[in-house]
Amino acid sequence: MALRIIVVGCGSIGKRHLGNLKALGVENLVAVDTRKDRLQEVTERIGSEILCSDNLSEQLKSKCDGVVVCVPTSIHLDVAKEAIKSGASVLIEKPLSNTSEGVPELLSLAKESSLVVAVGYTYRFWPALQKIKYFLENDQIGQIYSANIIFSEYLPDWHPWEDYRSWFMAKKELGGGALLDESHAIDIMRWLFGEARTIYGVNGTFSKLEIDSDDLAEIIVRFHSGVIGSIHMDIYGRHHRKELSVQGELGNIYWDFYKNTVALYQANLEKWEVIQFEDDRNDMFLNEVRHWLNAIQGGPKVPVDGYDALKTLSFALAAIESSMNDKVVEPFGAIDK
Structure with missing residues (x-):
């Protein structure tokens, strides 16, 4: 090439x-x-x-x-x-x-x-999540009421070959921490459910990790689509989890990154359909x-271009503002293309 x-x-x-x-x-x-x-x-x-x-x-x-x-x-x-x-x-x-x-x-x-x-x-390139987007766009579980996503992984496990305390993720001034680095979770929720109307966040350092960056972000969001969302990101969870749960009028959807599965529950059938994916992480x-x-x-x-990514950044910064002031806020305006 x-x-x-x-x-x-x-x-x-x-x-x-x-x-x-x-x-x-x-x-x-x-x-x-x-x-x-x-x-x-x-x-x-x-x-x-x-x-x-x-x-x-x-x-x-x-x-x-x-x-x-x-x-x-x-x-x-x-x-x-x-x-x-x-x-x-x-x-x-x-x-x-x-x-x-x-x-x-x-x-x-x-x-x-x-x-x-x-x-x-x-994660926009991850087939399991692309399947969920397909389900949502084709009304597989009807109107979506709420959705919950969790990204939880113990920071010292990320790069076991180096001291986590020396890595940028441990340093606030370098832009490390749970909220910004794990903003994949925010981007996934925006991609699936649209833009946020209001955000309430709790963000800070709560564990015994030797870092000065944040280790937890807990966010409640109302989307313009009407969906109520919760987003949890931490870097102290000893059992690693990346999961999404969607609750709808006609059923439920559940994603587990580590099992690489999507489960679809359709109430009229009263059963779960579990789809197993075989993709390698590097594929995305x-x-x-x-x-x-x-x-x-x-x-x-x-x-995902710069304008799209700016909306995810605006969401994250709004969560920081909310946490600092203990109030519900609207995302900062992102410029149009």
Whole structure:
């Protein structure tokens, strides 16, 4: 594939993207990181043909088609802006940022240059959740009354090869924490049930983890669609769970990520139908990158662009505001396309 792609930040997700880009046929790959050990890992694990550098600005002096932004959340916008100014499209790891400040300007800059901004809400590519969206769009359980999602995973288990206390997820100033990093849960709920009308949130640090970022977000939301939702995200749950439950007029839907199943209960039949999926977790990352590569070559638009991701960020920031002021709030306005 005749594209030049730079991946900035070669931690776990950066190396995953490099491997997937290589698997999809991108031959001109550049890995950028200030840590020599990570660049050495790129060479050893992914391939010596990948150019390694500690200087993004130098690499952007040569024509670049796309930049994958895998740095800590608090500097997403800095890296993305430099890439866009150089004429490159971007794929930004979620969330878009830890603040809405500067986001509209970034998106406008990309739009003026006809560049693609994609954001890594990969669960939109997960077949089990796509099946649930199909069920909802085809009224399989009638009117939806309520929905509950939970993402709960013990932070030290995420990267057992490194001290969790040194990782960006433990540091508030770098944009780590349960609410922003696990905002997949917010994005899933928006994707399935529409935009929020009001939000009430509890967000903070409650466990004995040695972190200064938040470890819990508990959110109650009223959607414009009429659905009442609850969203739970924590990074201290010892038994890992990623689950969704939907309650409707004619039945129920239940998703379990770790079992990779969707269960459909239809009241008229008085029985559950359980659908087992066989997908590998990396498949959704591959599909995300495949869509992005197609888009920057003139293909269909990406499923999650910067404007869409800004709405998820606005939701998360509204939950923070709600928690700080102990009141129900409306999401901050996201700019239109």
